[in-house]
Amino acid sequence: MSVDNNTVKKIARLARIHVDEDRRDALAGELNAILSWIEELETVDTDNVEPLASVTGHSLPIRDDVVSDGNKQEQVIANAPETTSGFFVVPKVVE
Amino acid sequence: MSNLVQGQTGEWEVVIGMEVHAQVTSHSKLFSGSSTAFGAGPNQNVSLVDAAMPGMLPVINGACVRQAIKTGLGLKAEINLTSVFDRKNYFYADLPQGYQISQFKHPIVGEGVLTIELSDGSSHAIGIERLHLEQDAGKSLHDQHPSKSYIDLNRSGVALMEIVSKPDLRSAEQAGAYIKKLRSILRYLGTCDGNMEEGSLRADVNVSVRKPGAPLGTRTETKNLNSVRFIMQTIDAEVERQIEVIEDGGEIFQETRLFDTSTGMTRAMRSKEDAHDYRYFPDPDLLPLSVTQDYVDEIAAELPELPDDIRMRMVDEYGLSSYDAGVLTEERETALFYETASAGRDRKIVANWMSVELFGALNKAGKILAESPVSPAALGELVDLITQGTISGRIAKDVFAEMFETGEAAASIIESKGLKQVSDTGAIEALIDKVIAENQDKVDEYRGGKDKLFGFFVGQTMKLSGGQANPGMVNQMLKDKLK
Numbered sequence A: 001m002s003v004d005n006n007t008v009k010k011i012a013r014l015a016r017i018h019v020d021e022d023r024r025d026a027l028a029g030e031l032n033a034i035l036s037w038i039e040e041l042e043t044v045d046t047d048n049v050e051p052l053a054s055v056t057g058h059s060l061p062i063r064d065d066v067v068s069d070g071n072k073q074e075q076v077i078a079n080a081p082e083t084t085s086g087f088f089v090v091p092k093v094v095e
Numbered sequence B: 001m002s003n004l005v006q007g008q009t010g011e012w013e014v015v016i017g018m019e020v021h022a023q024v025t026s027h028s029k030l031f032s033g034s035s036t037a038f039g040a041g042p043n044q045n046v047s048l049v050d051a052a053m054p055g056m057l058p059v060i061n062g063a064c065v066r067q068a069i070k071t072g073l074g075l076k077a078e079i080n081l082t083s084v085f086d087r088k089n090y091f092y093a094d095l096p097q098g099y100q101i102s103q104f105k106h107p108i109v110g111e112g113v114l115t116i117e118l119s120d121g122s123s124h125a126i127g128i129e130r131l132h133l134e135q136d137a138g139k140s141l142h143d144q145h146p147s148k149s150y151i152d153l154n155r156s157g158v159a160l161m162e163i164v165s166k167p168d169l170r171s172a173e174q175a176g177a178y179i180k181k182l183r184s185i186l187r188y189l190g191t192c193d194g195n196m197e198e199g200s201l202r203a204d205v206n207v208s209v210r211k212p213g214a215p216l217g218t219r220t221e222t223k224n225l226n227s228v229r230f231i232m233q234t235i236d237a238e239v240e241r242q243i244e245v246i247e248d249g250g251e252i253f254q255e256t257r258l259f260d261t262s263t264g265m266t267r268a269m270r271s272k273e274d275a276h277d278y279r280y281f282p283d284p285d286l287l288p289l290s291v292t293q294d295y296v297d298e299i300a301a302e303l304p305e306l307p308d309d310i311r312m313r314m315v316d317e318y319g320l321s322s323y324d325a326g327v328l329t330e331e332r333e334t335a336l337f338y339e340t341a342s343a344g345r346d347r348k349i350v351a352n353w354m355s356v357e358l359f360g361a362l363n364k365a366g367k368i369l370a371e372s373p374v375s376p377a378a379l380g381e382l383v384d385l386i387t388q389g390t391i392s393g394r395i396a397k398d399v400f401a402e403m404f405e406t407g408e409a410a411a412s413i414i415e416s417k418g419l420k421q422v423s424d425t426g427a428i429e430a431l432i433d434k435v436i437a438e439n440q441d442k443v444d445e446y447r448g449g450k451d452k453l454f455g456f457f458v459g460q461t462m463k464l465s466g467g468q469a470n471p472g473m474v475n476q477m478l479k480d481k482l483k
Helices: A003-012 A019-043 A073-077 B063-076 B170-189 B228-247 B293-301 B306-319 B320-330 B332-342 B347-365 B374-386 B393-406 B410-417 B425-438 B440-447 B452-462 B469-480
Strands: A087-092 B006-007 B010-023 B086-088 B098-101 B113-119 B124-133 B138-143 B150-154 B159-165 B201-210 B222-226 B258-259 B264-268
Touching: A003 A019, A003 B222, B006 B228, B010 B170, B010 B228, B063 B124, B063 B159, B063 B170, B063 B293, B113 B170, B113 B320, B113 B425, B124 B170, B170 B201, B170 B228, B170 B332, B201 B228, B228 B258, B228 B264, B228 B440, B306 B320, B306 B332, B306 B347, B320 B332, B320 B347, B332 B347, B332 B374, B347 B374, B347 B393, B374 B410, B393 B410, B425 B440, B425 B452, B425 B469, B440 B452, B452 B469
Parallel strands: B222 B258
Antiparallel strands: A087 B150, B006 B010, B010 B159, B010 B201, B086 B098, B098 B124, B113 B124, B124 B159, B138 B150, B201 B222, B258 B264
16 A cells, blocks of 8 residues: 555545645655555464454453533633633534 | 335335434443533533543443443344444544544444334334444534534533444335334333433434345435434435436435435535545554453343333233234333233233223323323223223223323212113113114014114113113113014
């Protein structure tokens, strides 16, 4: 798999990251370098090896179903550029 | 019954699959300790995790996992002892993380089955593809300001079960039956309250059409339908639209559509070319979710009797028709009411009184069963009075109406209104003699061979008694007298 100029443009848009047009070729080169390292990893024989999710040996911590948080509207909206009566206010995004 | 739809160029087969989002019944959210209660002020039930503040980490709610497994077992589905949470990436104002934590490749529940019954008595097994746990998004209000949207994150992070059917549904009626049955099972299990108005149960409907036997057509997806009626209307509208487009030489595009409740039509969402590029990957904040078979077995042992099982029992043991049993088991409360009212009595008569008189009266009064002025015990008592011959079925209807009106017991209404059935031979004989004396011409005709007139005599005698004469006795005695 190889990343070209257009793919860079697309994934930048999907990630909402602005990339100037004259930076795209350079980024494509960097991404292709990363992908080729991964391709190199793929040459390792992993047949009969279980996928590893964590090196700590911990299992997923599980919570009890109790209400222990919330009721902090002021903190939640404190950093919002615009608010009204407890709501976040954003440019209209209606379908 | 054929489900094919007639078009200009022949018949079309409709293929429907549904994705239902069911809010898990729990006190707190899937990955945070804030409340799931409906109706709080804006952004009150929001923690810094739900608002996706930097550095916050999700910790899973064990009760939501249990509910998902319970639902899976209720759908006779395979439970996956290991499942994985993935990030589904997209940007929207009410999704503060920039991704939804969902399960993509390894859902907690695999294939299952749900059986639907239709009004024509047929039943169909609808395949369940999978059930996975995921977070709900927040809520956007678009109608509060001309150029702004208001965002409330109270729902953000609430646990949802997405239940995906196989494309096994063939008509709007089947889709309606499917969602009703699913809602019924969820309510019996107590894993989702099924309240569609509050958004606890919402459906996305995938529809395509094809010539019978042809490969699947291109499907469209209509999102976020929150009533059975809208689901059925959407399907009808979409089927009609697709057939028209294809028959006019056009093409169906795989797209997301919206149902407009004011026009009853669907329309394409403004096209978002990247909308389906979710770039799923395993959430690095969450280890795989593992449960033991013992844990699953423990939940299985606690499952309540489900509507299909109760229905079968009502048909086999109580002798009810499959249809009546279906009506009585759709809601758990209804089934419990019926079991209480009919215990130790004629099950069929009670079923009949419930589905005809009680439901009729409730419907007319705009009440639900929980608000019924007639208790299960009171209805049972009324049925006892009929079967013991204290009142006739005809009078019982009046008594029932009075019970529904006043909440009084049947026995006291009968007592105070003097409605007891007349089973006294002398009294009935007097009535019959009077009817015969007043209709001598008809008596002659009857004796001359006009048998049909018998019903007339019964009717007249009953009428004269104010409906209180024992109909069986009237019948027998009339036969003797008219010989």
